Amino acid sequence: MASKEILRVSDLCVDLFTQRSVIRPVDGVSYSVAAGETLAIVGESGSGKTVLNFAPLGLMPTGVNVDLSGSILFNDTELVGIAEPALRKLRGGSIGTIFQDPMSALNPARTIGRQIAEVSELHMGLSSSQAESRALDLLKLVRMSDPDARLKQYPHELSGGLRQRVMIAIAVAAEPQLLIADEPTTALDVTVQAQIIALLKDLQKRLNMAIVLITHDMGVVAGIASRVAVMYAGRVAEYGPVGDVLVEPRHPYTMGLIDAIPRADDAPGSLFRGLPGAPPILGAPIPGCAFAPRCHAAIESCHITRPALVSTVQPLVSAACPIINKHNHGGAYVQH
Amino acid sequence: MSSTKSVLRVENLVTRFKSVERGKWVKAVDGVSIELRPGEIVGLVGESGCGKSTLGRSIVGLERPQSGRILLDDIDLSGLGGRKLRETRRAIQYVFQDPYASLNDRQTIGEAITEALVIIGIHDRTRQRRRVHELLDQVGLPDTVAERYPRELSGGQRQRVAIARSLAVEPRVLICDEPVSALDLSIRSQVMNLFLTLQKDLGVACLFIAHDLALVRQAASRVYVMYLGKIVEQGTSLDVYERPTHPYTRALLASIPSADPRIEATREVPALLGDIPSPTNPPSGCRFRTRCPSAVEACAVAEPPTVWVGPGHGAACIFAAQIRATEVVPQPEPQRLPQQLSA
Incomplete structure (x- = not known):
């Protein structure tokens, strides 16, 4: 890829220590994102996709101790083990974040204008009047209708779609190089979702941002991402360009996920396709392939040895499944 | 419109709420007429705020409609009161979006279902236990689930329990409000297939309220599209999805x-x-x-x-x-x- 790499995550493990238990929601994950590019991280609940992105930023619920290992290079700065003050400068500055539920992420007692202005004051050193006029520009940038009036409104006065636009305005206020968006459209209607996706794409072009988009919706992935990492039980099952992974999935889990999406030629009243069983409950790391109990292609060794994420015959795509690589592609699979 | 008699007919229903603005009313449902025939899955789609949930809630009596009629097998529910209304309306059951919230976390699954059995007059312990197992089996859960608490179950299993409980009173109509939208993609198909099977095996009619249009297309034989309290389009799934006629x-x-x-x-x-x-x-x-x-x-x-x-x-x-x-x-x-x- 020609453009500059912004983020490189290598072999990241996240262990969470709560009062009762130790779990490993992220288990040896690697990926990278370049400027102006969108990487989608897809997975079901409990797959570790949110923890993967927010634990390194220090964004975890209180009462949970986080232990990180591996490496996260953000523009040559190592985020694993970074001190809190340095991290605080990055959060909201060169790394912007958007959450699924804008209502709980916004302060209900402060105006929209103030909440947006705050970011420019903090990260760009603007005076409060400068920051407020910048807030107005930002509302225009995220295509808010009637931006002047919106500045003085409170979050509860806005619809879900408008609130999400406010979140985006806050996230891009300091012109971040990396935007982490956690299910930004999940709580929205399809019509509004299409608007938000269009907005994110447009902002990305203008600011040359790298975006890491966390989602479970393959439609969103297809609409915005250039590459995708499919996660299952804390590990990457398949990783590669969207055009390859979504069109010709290789890992049985990805195949099952994509196959489960209702298609326009499914007859009304016909049964839904899907995967049997349920994802594993988070606990100790699983020795073999976490998907093996639900997999139609699994053999004995799948339950014992953890499959490595290796290149497939399509060199840009890697999949953590030796069986499928062998069967479909004549045994051609290469260790990284 | 059709030769088959409808099991549920809603005529010109209006449900309104007091607005935060003084003296103003919000008509969440504004003159809606729909019908469900026996054993039919009917979709109700629209954006959030269009009134689709309020319509569902009005049908089961969770909201009080201002005007209009709700007919169950040609019996006008608005003409009934007290015990007679409760007994008649039992034939309409509601499945909520969030099975975490609709189950009591201090009750075992068996107790939660038994409660519904007592309401329809099954007091014999042995009969209760047999029926609980039958119902769990019908929704694809093992007998052992009866002893478990809701927190010990996954989201998909909890939704199955909620469905089993609503079936306990042998309803003719299920109102399902976003029943799978809180579930993961790989679990969603399993629960959707359960609805399709129940509808075939038990002949329960189902009003399927959802914002996921692709899901409704496959599950429902007919669809109503709602916008700001009104039905803007209706027809068979094939008509509405292949030849949509309203610009919305x-x-x-x-x-x-x-x-x-x-x-x-x-x-x-x-x-x-x-x-x-x-x-x-x-x-x-x-x-x-x-x-x-x-x-x-x-x-x-x-x-x-x-x-x-x-x-x-x-x-x-x-x-x-x-x-x-x-x-x-x-x-x-x-x-x-x-x-x-x-x-």
Whole structure:
């Protein structure tokens, strides 16, 4: 890829220590994102996709101790083990974040204008009047209708779609190089979702941002991402360009996920396709392939040895499944 | 409209709420008529705030409608009261979106289902236990689940329990409000298939309220599309999805993202701009006109009546016949594009 790499995550493990238990929601994950590019991280609940992105930023619920290992290079700065003050400068500055539920992420007692202005004051050193006029520009940038009036409104006065636009305005206020968006459209209607996706794409072009988009919706992935990492039980099952992974999935889990999406030629009243069983409950790391109990292609060794994420015959795509690589592609699979 | 007698008929239902603005009312459901035939899955789709949940809640009596009629097997529920109403309405059960919230976390699953059995007069312990196991089996859960607490179950299992409990009173109609939207994709199909099987095996009619249009298309034989408290289009799934006639339905369908990046690459402007207007002050005439690419002056004057463009296929739009004939949505003004960015 020609453009500059912004983020490189290598072999990241996240262990969470709560009062009762130790779990490993992220288990040896690697990926990278370049400027102006969108990487989608897809997975079901409990797959570790949110923890993967927010634990390194220090964004975890209180009462949970986080232990990180591996490496996260953000523009040559190592985020694993970074001190809190340095991290605080990055959060909201060169790394912007958007959450699924804008209502709980916004302060209900402060105006929209103030909440947006705050970011420019903090990260760009603007005076409060400068920051407020910048807030107005930002509302225009995220295509808010009637931006002047919106500045003085409170979050509860806005619809879900408008609130999400406010979140985006806050996230891009300091012109971040990396935007982490956690299910930004999940709580929205399809019509509004299409608007938000269009907005994110447009902002990305203008600011040359790298975006890491966390989602479970393959439609969103297809609409915005250039590459995708499919996660299952804390590990990457398949990783590669969207055009390859979504069109010709290789890992049985990805195949099952994509196959489960209702298609326009499914007859009304016909049964839904899907995967049997349920994802594993988070606990100790699983020795073999976490998907093996639900997999139609699994053999004995799948339950014992953890499959490595290796290149497939399509060199840009890697999949953590030796069986499928062998069967479909004549045994051609290469260790990284 | 059809020879089969309907099990549930809603006529001209209006449900309104007091607005935060003094003296104003929000008509969340504004003159809606729908019907369900025995053993039929009917979809009810629309954006959030369109009143689809309020309609469902009004049918089971969780909201009190201001006017209109709800008929169950031709018995008008509004004419009943007290015990008679409760007993009659038992035939309509509700499945909520969030099974975490609809189950008591201090009760075992067996106790939760038994409670429903007691209501219909099954007091014998052995009969209760047998029926609990039958019901669990019907929703694809093992007997052992009866001893478990809700927190010990996964989201999909909890939703199955909620369905088992609603089936305990042998309902004729299930109102399912977003029953799978809290579930993961790989679990969703399993629960959807359960609905399809129950409908076939037990003949329960099902009103399926959802915002996931692709899901409804496959599950439902007929669909109602709702916008700001009104039904704007209705018909068989095939009619509504293959030959959408109301401009709103067309925009909704065009907004469904495809999982195929080759199709997504051709997507240009979002099909529908702006948000659904506030129901406190709905636009005059056609409520969709403020977002409609085809709106003309006449749309602001009078509320468009439902135009029947095929058997059972209707759309509340003055252009309905024209759209159906030409497959083109008229665009009197140049299509509004998103405003240019100033930043």
